Amino acid sequence: MIKKIILGSLFLFSLNTFAQEGTASPYSFYGIGEVKFKGTIDTRAMAGIGILNDSIHLNLQNPAALSSLKLTTFTVAGTFSPGKFKTASEEEKAQRTSFDYLSVAFPVGKIGLNFGLMPYSSVGFKILKETSTNAKRYFGDGGLNRFFVAGSYQVTQKLSFGLNVAYNFGEIETSVSEFKSGVQFGSRELNNSRMSGLVITTGASYKTKIKKYDFITSATFSPASNLNSNNTRELAKITYNALGTENVWDTRDIDVEDSKVKLPAKFTIGSGIGQDKKWFVGFESGFQGKGDYSNVVVENASYEAASKISLGGYYIPKYNSISSYLKRITYRAGLRYENTGLILNSKSIKDKAATFGFGFPLSGFSNINFSYELGKRGTVDSGLIQENYQNFSVGLSFNDRWFVKRKYD
Template sequence: MIKKIIAVFALVVSTVAFSQENNASPYSFYGVGDLKFRGTVDTRSMGGIGILPDSIHLNLQNPATYGHLKLTTFTVAASMSNTDFKTASQTDNASRTTLDYIAVGLPFRKIGFSFGLMPYTSVGYKIRSTDTEGGFTRERQFKGSGGLNRAFAGVAYRITPSFSLGADMQYNFGNIETRSITDITSVGIQYPTREINRSDYGGFSFNIGAVYQKKITTLLNMYASATYTPRGSLNSTTNREIASITLNTSGNEAVVNTPITAKFSDNNVRLPSKFSVGTGIGQERKWFAGAEYMFQESNELGNRFDNITVAGFETAHRISLGGFFIPNYMSFNRYLSRVTYRAGLKYEKTGLIINNQAIDDYGFTLGLGLPLSGTIGGSNLNIGFEMGRRGTTSAGLIQENYMNFFVSLSLNDRWFIKRKYE
């Protein structure tokens, strides 16, 4: 009963937690921000591969895996990131701690359900640029915050013991606020100009998946997985305010005239389609090794400032390799033998191009699945670590060297048991 109360309470308060500023990347300037959810802690610790159906873990990347749950599963995760930003001449650093997702899975024989909430994208940047042209100097400041959250509900059905199909329905919602200040000197312009845009988004999307598993020898199992996300759309409403301001040495702003306001609506903000396929082999409750490939069509979402023309989008690709090893799942006297050891590699072409440079992301991951004593069904604490690099210092761009630490709690219990005695 306590676990049920915890799950309901966490779902209620998580909307507030997801609204925190959880990004510091200048690359979140483009589109609707950085993609935030990259898998649950256990899959992310294996390079992000979402292939395995699991009886005690929720795989939120492929809804077909819900049909393999044996126990009611509640999971919640948080992460801490530390990023070093590097240009050809400067360095900087930023850290963030965020709640990553919260979800519940419910098994009913051959059918599995899941629902939850997670961040979908995040925006968080501060950029300053100065250029001189035609005898005057222009200084520009950009700041953005916010992002989109995703509430989802999914169902899966085990058509045969080897083959499952599933689907998620997702509602994406949130807001993004951007601020730009332009200060032009040497041409008689007294005050800087500030533009504030607040965009509110909302819309549905879908995700379908399939999982196949088969014994190929007495001990070895083969797994295959595929997911497809059709192109989606969002409705957006943007409120814009333009005003002349004063800036003091502390950066405080004061409006000196009546702001000009406007309101815009767009009922066709496109989300790109995505397809993934993966396969692997392993021995149940012993080891697994697999690979996954993801393809995403070119993003049609440009940056939120029309006069920035140095950026564009191309198709995105990601290759992930990973697996796990459990020394002895049934060991009673050696705790470390029951720990799940995970590792993985990833390489991603993000699809973002700036100054004719593709922004790529690659790294490696490590993780542990720690069984919790005194719990039933394999409840555990999952810990993961990711180190990687995104971007480049070429063409005046920024290279991000990041370290991410993430942790999740996966609790398993039997919620629906028919009593034999009253």
């Protein structure tokens, strides 16, 4: 049964991944769009800390944790994201439903292996700027997807190392339409970029006992890498009909050089303490170099080094309780603060959020996880937009024992 579920889900999500518009954020206007969270739902509920390594929960953030798995794990997840966007004088709402990840991992002795698919970034904005003499409409959609293969080796009972090799690929399309008073027709510039490139992440995890407590230290590093960007541009005359649909004619292709987009180096380190199957609390810091998105030139936008700090953990009243199902539920929560690295109108764009969630055990070692995130990105100062967002996420994790030779048929 589990294999039928996996095959059906693989087919469904392989179709949806390449068609979705995974964000409505106006901040996806910049660079390669809104870079998505790359962990599982259970870690998202703990503010995104990627420290934990255990036998049944898959860690997508640190490949070193894979060698701790004892069962084959298939996991898939999605998120519903309603948001509210505010300026000093206006307010708008939008919502999106998006695919988060699909992944399979399995242990082979001291080795853990993992492969999967997830979005890397999403673009999805509609912005109107009007003055007394002209109006500009900005549209954008698309994004990058990531296929990854990862492995981990347990050097000792306490120390593991891992490697993740990811191939990022996708297409981003943006357009700007301008109408000037006294001019009969408007103009439109349509830009398309097809991007692809490899990203490598190394990881290490160290777990030891301090009296009766488990102490874990975790670190990952991704060196700077490049995305090859194949660019095209089209100019056209436009008008809008009564339904607001564009009428386009007199199109002209403009030669645009191909380019490279530099993804900055990233380093994370974190530590935590707890008791297995009872509770855990951890702290993680992330640092990222300055991005170079020179293929996208935007007025009043620049970039700086980014950073993030997260505090989170979980609590299980009694994981093996027979009399009470509520005592077997995992309760998770966390806080996150991030400097995104984007500067607009001389203002650094910050992102802060509170999270909580629940892990409900299913038959065997499988589980279903829910996460809720309430956050705020940006500010209404200096003519900017403040984004108040919510993320309702659900993830399924199926665990089974594969690749075991049966004694009896």
